[in-house]
Amino acid sequence: MNQQVYFDDVSVGDEIPSLRKHPTRRQLVMWAGASEDYYEIHYDTEFARKNRLDDVVVHGRLKAAFLGQLLTTWIGPEGMLRSMSCRYTNTDPAGDDIVLRATVTAKRIEDPDHLVDLDIWSERPDGTKTTQGTATVSLPEGSAC
């Protein structure tokens, strides 16, 4: 069950709870099926090497979906994801951990919406950022307390 987060309980600079994923090659194949993206760089090592990559890489859009999961898990059932953007700045090899993180950069009220802006990113276990972007969510007004 999701705990609801409220606008007044969020401060600029806060980091939201991170999400750790471990996309295996099997999961990449599942994503290929779900998104109908059958490009071989995501499951065929030989093909990936011919494309000047070291090995198969995680789909950029699967990482974007992970960022969507990170945000929608945090905002709870009364929050709304309003926008999300990202750049795929580095590739992620299959089989490694990916950590999804976000920090609050601004809070603003655009009547009637209580909006929170965030920096969002994915990183490898060594801290290298592989996807970077921003998001805006709306939260219910008030405080849980």
Add this chain to the structure above:
Amino acid sequence: MSEELLTFEDMQQFIGSESTPHVLQVENELVRRFLEAVQDSNPLWCDDDYARDTHFGGRIVPPHIFCAIMTIARCSPEAGRVPVPLPEVPLPRENVLEGEENWQFFAPLRLGDTITSHVRLADVKRREGRLGEMFILTYEAETVNQHGKLIAKSTNTIVNY
């Protein structure tokens, strides 16, 4: 294929080209496959009893399903190996990497909705980068539901090299 490679000037002539509308039924199996691939078990997407008691009054479809829909919308059997946002516009080079994307969400998507997306080639740039000559193609898409209500807008950029 012995044709000459498309040039930057060739590609500029395609700016503004629009796709034929792409229609998609947002049915349960589509959503289930998406959730299993992402491994997202948020009860708002999965649990009828939980979702009924929220202000949505029932399960909704996660907005981030657009990360998958964008590709589904572009994968016609004719599109070939690489998922192309606009099959009507050829890619000047063979390989594709995803660049930058932006989604705006205006209304929740529900199971059973029928959505229609229009995609437009918004911009073409040419650059020299670590992969050699690269084309940066920017596409814009708009998705409405069966009532004509705006659900989402997206911009996405691919690197073609």
